[in-house]
Amino acid sequence: MALEVKNVKKRFGDLNVLDGVSFTVEDGNFACIVGESGCGKTTLLKIIAGIERADEGEIIYNGRPVKKEDIGYVFQDDRLLPWRTALGNIQFAMEMRGITDKEKAKSYLELVGLKGFESYYPHQLSGGMRQRVGICRALVVNPEILLMDEPFASLDAQTRNRMQMELLKIWDRDRKTVIFVTHSIDEAVFLADKIVVLSKRPARVIDVVDIDIERPRDRTDEKFISYRRKIMRCLSSINHAPQT
Numbered sequence: 001m002a003l004e005v006k007n008v009k010k011r012f013g014d015l016n017v018l019d020g021v022s023f024t025v026e027d028g029n030f031a032c033i034v035g036e037s038g039c040g041k042t043t044l045l046k047i048i049a050g051i052e053r054a055d056e057g058e059i060i061y062n063g064r065p066v067k068k069e070d071i072g073y074v075f076q077d078d079r080l081l082p083w084r085t086a087l088g089n090i091q092f093a094m095e096m097r098g099i100t101d102k103e104k105a106k107s108y109l110e111l112v113g114l115k116g117f118e119s120y121y122p123h124q125l126s127g128g129m130r131q132r133v134g135i136c137r138a139l140v141v142n143p144e145i146l147l148m149d150e151p152f153a154s155l156d157a158q159t160r161n162r163m164q165m166e167l168l169k170i171w172d173r174d175r176k177t178v179i180f181v182t183h184s185i186d187e188a189v190f191l192a193d194k195i196v197v198l199s200k201r202p203a204r205v206i207d208v209v210d211i212d213i214e215r216p217r218d219r220t221d222e223k224f225i226s227y228r229r230k231i232m233r234c235l236s237s238i239n240h241a242p243q244t
């Protein structure tokens with residue numbers, strides 16, 4: 001049981017973005033993807049979600065092509081509907097799948113610490129709160145696979161750390177298969193079972209690192225620091241490699 005990304009290639013006109021990306025995430029595992037800005041991470045997530053088409057390659061989930069219904073997507077920008085409240089945005093995602101359950105929508109907001117903000121519109125929420133609504137919206141339809149595109153990038157360090165812990169709590173409860181894109185090596189080592197390191201554009205997988213540390217993880221732990229160093233070296237080696 002696994003999500004397999006197999007030899008995915010993508011060009012936008014003359015721009016070669018993904019150059020045969022392959023990796024596997026075991027069912028219920030948490031994978032992080034790191035790679036420099038513009039290398040093709042969002043494009044890859046969109047292909048996995050079926051929002052964008054690959055030129056070549058395939059996405060296989062448990063032995064069959066992945067379906068849109070398998071996926072929950074937390075976008076890099078929160079993409080909430082401005083004319084719907086926090087609760088209304090979550091209900092909208094449910095309505096798209098024919099579900100109406102206000103109490104369930106409310107319980108998800110509560111889960112991410114937004115009890116009391118149900119009737120707030122996106123412009124009345126902080127960036128971090130909007131991201132949390134986005135996470136609820138992805139989770140509420142109970143997808144098998146959760147794709148998250150730098151969901152905590154705009155948060156301050158303290159809120160970010162708290163959100164990472166909250167996310168792990170939710171993940172531990174539901175054991176979704178997660179693919180989480182981040183620029184932060186620290187965040188990747190804190191969250192992931194496995195880190196997929198992408199090269200510069202056109203992206204290829206240059207390393208896959210299994211993070212073998214018990215959770216909850218301690219950022220000051222020797223092992224944590226040594227994984228950080230390893231990923232950092234891997235990323236900086238691409239930056240110093242000659243461009244092809």
Ligand SMILES: Nc1ncnc2c1ncn2[C@@H]1O[C@H](COP(=O)(O)OP(=O)(O)OP(=O)(O)O)[C@@H](O)[C@H]1O
Pocket residue numbers: 012015017035036037038039040041042043044076201
């Ligand atoms: N719809 C599109 N049409 C043309 N080019 C695109 C399109 N979407 C993305 N690109 C290009 O593909 C490349 C990869 O973009 P992508 O958004 O996947 O990068 P990223 O790794 O997510 O970057 P960041 O870390 O900054 O979010 C960029 O050069 C971008 O300009």
Ligand SMILES: [Mg+2]
Pocket residue numbers: 041042043076149
């Ligand atoms: Mg991106």
